[in-house]
Amino acid sequence: MTKLKGLARAAQIDKNREERAKEIKAEGGKVAGYFCCYPPLELMTALDYMPIRILGDMNEPLTEADSYLPTVMCCFYRSIMDVAMKGRYNYLDAFIGAHACDGAERVSYIWRSYLKSPCSFYLDVPHTNHAAAIEFFKKQLILLNGELEKTAGKTATAAMIREAVKLHNRQRAMVRQLYGLNRNDPPALSGSEMVQVLVAVMCIPVKEGNALLEEVIEEVRGRAKGPEKKKGRILIWGSLIDDTAMTKLIEDCGLNIVIDDTAIGTRSFWVDVDETDDPYEGLAIRYLDKIVCPRTFRDTKKTRREDLDHRFGYMKEMIKGWGVNGVYFNIIRNCDPHGYEIPELRDYFEQMNLPVLVVEQDYTTTALESLRTRFQAFAESIG
């Protein structure tokens, strides 16, 4: 069987997300699973752990979760607990939970109570980006590294971490390049293809991910037929999308997803780690301060207007640069960090004359079809 490349390879990995991790394990390698954007990938890579982003499964009926978690909580983390208890991640050498949000925090704890890995760390992420918080976070990262070293059987020197920083920065730069190709009309990649590529790089070693991205960029630049031109060019803001079933539905209804501000999307790739002498410094700053997500509290500015610009102004660039003419708020049901932002952010965009669609969804493919009318009506109202 010929080895697939580029977008086809990305689609293949997306379909079978644990395959590469299992291959690596069979070869004697190590895999570290982590929650959300906050555990630094560089620390895992430096010690030869392949980082794999722990995700739920929109196709999996939740049959185990009820024994461990309440029904009224983030559907995504509930799904994670469900598939984890069914054994999906039982090959992990290291489990890195994080205090990204309530769901991530609680599931980190409960996971560790029932599923034991050789290495296990709960990364407490401060709520603000104050100087003391960054300092504290740095110390947490050093602790995390210490734990990883124990089971890796080696030490991560500053040089090794810096090397990993370069590799991951390169990956981020290429992802940004890929997004950049979506400035065109029509965009170079569909939202579904983007999800496949990003999920794929989150499931394979960084060097392989970089090679894949190179292939994808070349393929996408060169191909004759990409996505169709559509009236709607939307930005998706909010809770993550990790399944093409969601993006396909949106695109089917007449919308092109040109850019996003979500956890599987730009939030993981938009900014680099500064190559500081003390690598932990750069890591702490990038991961706590530079990543933009509503879960991190930004000090209130003097006026409401100033505060909103401070918290959301970065999206103005995205709107302008990508010719966005509509915004879709993707809210996974019971997500509080995003939920509380809705009224303000909605007005913020509407004042820019951008129509906004807000949908609270249940992170399950069985409930997707009922959203069709909403996306279609939204597409019809644009342009």
Place this chain on the structure above:
Amino acid sequence: MEDKKKKKSSAKTLQTAREAGNFGKKILSSAREAADAGRPVVWAMVDWWLGTTIAKAMGMEICYPENYGAFCAAMRKAEPYLDYAEGDGIPNTTCGYARNCIGYTRKLKENNFVIPEDAPGGGMPKPLFLLACGAACDARYKWFQSLGRYMDVPVWTLEFPQTGVMEYFMPGNKKDNINFMVQELRAFVSFLEKLLGKKMNWDNLEAKLDTFFKTHRLAYEVDLLRKAVPSPAVNTDFWALMIPHLYMPDDPEALEFYQRVYDEVKYKVDNKIGAVPNEKYRMIFSELPPWHTLGVFDEYAEKYGVAFAMESWNYHVPSPLPEDEKEKIHDPLELIATYSYHKFNEYAPVALEHRMEPSLFTAPYLKYVKDYRIDGLFAHPLISCRPATYTLMHLRNLLMEKFKVPSVIVEGDIVDLRVFNEEESHAKMEAFIETMDHYREIRKKEGFEW
């Protein structure tokens, strides 16, 4: 036309518990008096004394919107506020207290920040700032941040690190956590000084802390006394008594009150007087009580002889800091940080022993079952309060697996009081009595002490 369901109060068993209601009223009225007199008011989350103690030392009056939410709900007056918050786009899955407060604030803003005539209990005055807290859940800072839509009032978020159990024991980590909290508290003091245009009164803070620790010491002793069989006080007493130690332990009236509480409970223990005359079963309750229907616990007591010997970990004071640790701390901010951190982590050894996580809301119960000789857990999942609900299933698993202690699950909500079905809870309790009997036998066979 109003729903027929009226507030079902508990008679409580302690005389002091019956008096404790005055403290609750005091919180709201002091805040309004202060606002009327032009003195600064802050809206604060329950922060386990981390920031509110400091704000009080600077002369600020505190209003607690979480508490106000419970109050509005009990008065059956929360619904218009909930609708008003949802009408502006806040999802109906968010915290009930948050929606109540957001709706209230929206109304307040539309009334030019004059408290509307019909505001329950006289309402909450516009604050000078909002004191959010990073512990327990995301709503407790996101909600305050969202109020910026209606008022240009700064939000201060208290950094309250949440350490994993295994991480708690890592060398240097506890110190780093507390250092972090102290640095943030210093920044908080600067923030207050700038806002109020005056310097922190450190003597005042020291004096408050002195009273504070004395009050807490007494509250702790009372908790220990409740281990007695029969239990001298029960959950309905505690939920009344907790107001002064949770919200105003630095108030000399609270200290005086607690001395009387201690005396009353000690007397009962010394004379083997149980809160429930025919105590047959001892239960624990997690986590937030059905404020509106506390009378139902009197009914369980009467019908089945159920005494709730312990409840609601989050409202209790922690054990006092070891004297030798306390002596070494000269900085009041470090003392506060250490104590608040202690509140969240003192059960880490219990968690470690049982190889489980988390400490918060869960591990303490693993000690309570033993110390208080518990027959069953009353788990009360709440539809719109996640932090109080997240670990209930997990706790249920643990109690059964490790101690053969069963649980009964009765749903409720913090603002939608219709969710709690009284009749159904009685049916469940009746069946649960048999379950508790059954597991008593099993524990006996397996050699447990109780």
Place this chain on the structure above:
Amino acid sequence: MLFAGIDIGSTITKVVIRDERSIILYTIRPTGAEHRRLAHEVMKESLEKAGLDFEQIDFIVATGYGRINVPFADAQVSEITCHMRGVSWLFPNVRTVIDIGGQDSKGIKVVDGKVRNFIMNDKCAAGTGRFLEIIADTLGLKLEEIGDISLRSREPAGISKTCAIFAEQEVLLRLSEGASVPDILAGLHKALADRIFAMVSKIRIERDVVITGGGAKNAGLRKWLEERIGFPAVMPPEPLITGALGASILAQEMAAKSVEGDLALKKRARTMEAATFFDDDQ
């Protein structure tokens, strides 16, 4: 030229046939369980009534819940857009459309003849006509009469349960306590109006407000809803057909945009038949 709009709702299917200026006729039929097989039947019936051949219709737009399963439609458009267009054609000054259907309810904000914002409830029966249907059933009354009966009430009973299933229980409880049927019905209508109001408030209710859908025919619901809104709303003469009407208007626009030759080609290729999703033998 002739145009048709077909709105396949979850409970009722509607067809509107129009020429450039006015409605020629409309048909309303229950959808039943097999909407895929029904669309062309309703279409056929309408054509027969109008004395027209299928080939005479120049453009057909399908909308509604079952719009994807209309193989003979030339285009399908969401019911949000279609309702908005239909209502705007009838009431050019409309700003807020409140559609209360059998299985869902919607609010649509109209600005400059376009959908500015919308909100839908298609998950919870308690905010739709289904709620009233359940109650009518429980009381042994016809759905068409309960609205008027509710108007006879002088003091609406308080119905506290938000869930339609529990409301049923509560109705029985109230009856046993001696509450009158008009009072109970008034309480239920009021509760439904409150819920619909809460939903539509999210898109900000502005004049002129037009109420459509089966729920619009219910005088009791209209009364309580208008009370909550604070000012009167209007209702089209036939509130069920606004979606199909809007679809037929869009059909006209799309036909105008099409190149002449393309239209003819399309018409010849199109046949009026049911969707063949499932084997008829199964």
